[in-house]
Amino acid sequence: MNATADQAIRFVLDGEVVGVSGLSPTTTVLEYLREHAHRTGTKEGCAEGDCGACTVVLGELDGDGVRYRAINSCIRFLPTLDGKELVTVESLADGERLHPVQQAMVDQHASQCGFCTPGFVMSLFALYQNEALYQHNEKPGRDAVVEALAGNLCRCTGYRPIIDAGCTMDGYASPARWSRSEAQSKPHVDALRNLRRDASLALPGFRAPHSVDELAATLDAAPDSLLLAGGTDVGLWVTKHLRELPPIVYIGEVAELQRIDVDKGALRIGAGVSLTDGWQAIVAKYPALAELAQRFASPPVRNSGTLVGNIANGSPIGDAMPALIALGAQIELRHGARTRTLPLEAFYQGYMKKDLARGEFVVAVTIPAPRTQQGIASYKLSKRIDQDISAVCAAFVLELDGDRVAEVCIAYGGMAAIPARAPRTEAVLRGHAWESATVERACAELAEDFKPLTDMRASAAYRLTGAQNLLRRFFLEQSAHQSALRTHAAEVSA
DSSP states (O other), rough: OOGGGGSSSSEEETTEEEEESSSTTTTTHHHHHIIIOOOSSSSSSSSSSSSOOTTEEEEETTEEEEEEEEEEEGGBBGGTTTTSSEEOOGGSBBTOOOOHHHHHHHHHHHHOOOOSHHHHHHHHHHTTTTTHHHTOOOOOOHHHHHHTTOOOOOOOOOHHHHHHHHGGGGGGGOOOSSSSSHHSSHHHHHHHHTOSSSSSEETTTTOOSSSSHHHHHHHHHHHTSSSESSOHHHHHHHHSSOOOOOOEEETTTOGGGEEEEEEEEEEEEETBBBBHHHHHHHHHHOOOGGHHHSSOOHHHHHHHHHHHHHHHOOOTTTTHHHHHHHHHHEEEEEEEEEEEEEEEHEEEEEEEEOOOOOOEEEEEEEOOOOOEEEEEEEEEEESSSSOOOSEEEEEEEEETTEEEEEEEEEEEEESSOOOOEEEHHHHHHTBBSHHHHHHHHHHHHHHHHHHOOOOOOOOHHHHHEEEEHHHHHHEEEEEHHHHHHHHHHHHHOO
C-alpha cells in the first residue's frame, strides 16, 4: 500500500509528531507498538480488552486543555489515533528519573512477575493526569484508585501494594514534562491543535468523515461499509475471530455526534459519545443508575466504547438497554438525508436483528427527563463485580398512586434473544396494590414473559429465579423508601 503524506496517520508520541502509513487499517495500536515501533513495554495478555496488560493512555483536546484517558490498545485500531496524543509506559520516565506512579510502584513493592505492571502503571498515570480531579484540589483516595484499576488483572494477586502505590503516588515530584501544568500548557495543546485536518482522513479501507452529512453520504454510497465507533466489540472480530473486515467508516471525528444536549430535562446523547461521558450524564439525571454505570465494563472499555455503540450492537446482554428501555428512551436514525425516530424497545427484532436498513445508522439516543414520582433501579447479576458480562440485567421504573401501581415498566437483558420488556408481569402489577402478594403474582408471570436459555454464564433456572428475585428486591427497596418518605412527611407535619 503506497500512502501519500496526506494519508499518513498522525499523532503525538513523546512530544513528537509521528506519521504512519502503509499499514492495514485494522492494525491494532498494540500491534503497532510492539511490531513496528518496537515499544515492547506494552503487553498482550488477552487481546480482547479484559486483562489490561496492554493499557495505554490517549490525550485528546478538551476545550482549552488535554484530557487523558486509559484505553485498551489490543482492540483499538491504529487510524483512530489520528490527531491525538499516545502515551505508553516508555513515555513516563525522564532519563533515570521515574514518574511518580513508577516510583510509588517501586517503593510499595507492587510488581511481582511484572507482566501486568505496565498496564497498572498506565491506568494510574491516567488517574494522576485527571485534571478535573486536581482542579478541585482533591487527591485520589482508595476508592478512586480501585475504580481506576478495575480493568487491570494481576494473576499474582498483588493488588494491595498496587493500590497502595496509587494512594501514595502524589507524594513524589513529577518529571517536568509530565507535571500537570506542563501537560496542560499552551505549547502542548497547540501541538494537538496543529494536527487537526481540513479534510477527512481517507486511507485504503478506512475513512473518518468530519460531519454527520458527510457520514450519511458516505454510508449511502457504500452501504455495506462497517461503521466503527469505539471498536470494543469490532476489535475482537479481528483479534479473536480473525475476520477480514469490509471498508471502515469511523464516526470518532464527527463533531455533531460527540455532543450531549439537554432539552427540557431530556438527554440527547450522540452516537460518538463515550460510555464514560454518556453514563456520567445519565447518572447526573438518574442517580439510582450509578452502580450499573460503575459496573459497566471497565474504565478503559468505557473510555473507548460508546453508549450508542452498545445500543446499536444489539446484544441481548448489553447492560445499557434494559435501563434505557424502561426509561422510555428513543433513538434517532438517519439514512441519506432522511431521519426517523422510534422507541428503543422497537429497534430490536430478533437475535442480533435490528430495525436498521443498509446504509442507515443511529445518530443519537434521547432519554426522557426524570419525573419526581418515579422509583427507578437497575440490577446486574454476574460472576464477578467488575468487568463481567451479565447473566441477567434488570431495570424497573415505577410510579405509584397512593399504594397502587399507576404505571410500571420492567425490562430485562439476558432473558431472551433481545433485551425486552416483561408485558405480562407489568400487567399483573399495573392498577393493583403495591404489596407482597401482588409482587409474588408478578414474579410467577415472569415465567410466561421469558423462556431463558442455558449457556456458559447461567442456567435457565438460575436466570428465571434471579429475575424474580430482582423484582422482589426492587419491591423491598421501594417499599422501604416509600415508608421513609411517609415517616418524614409525618414528622414535618407534626
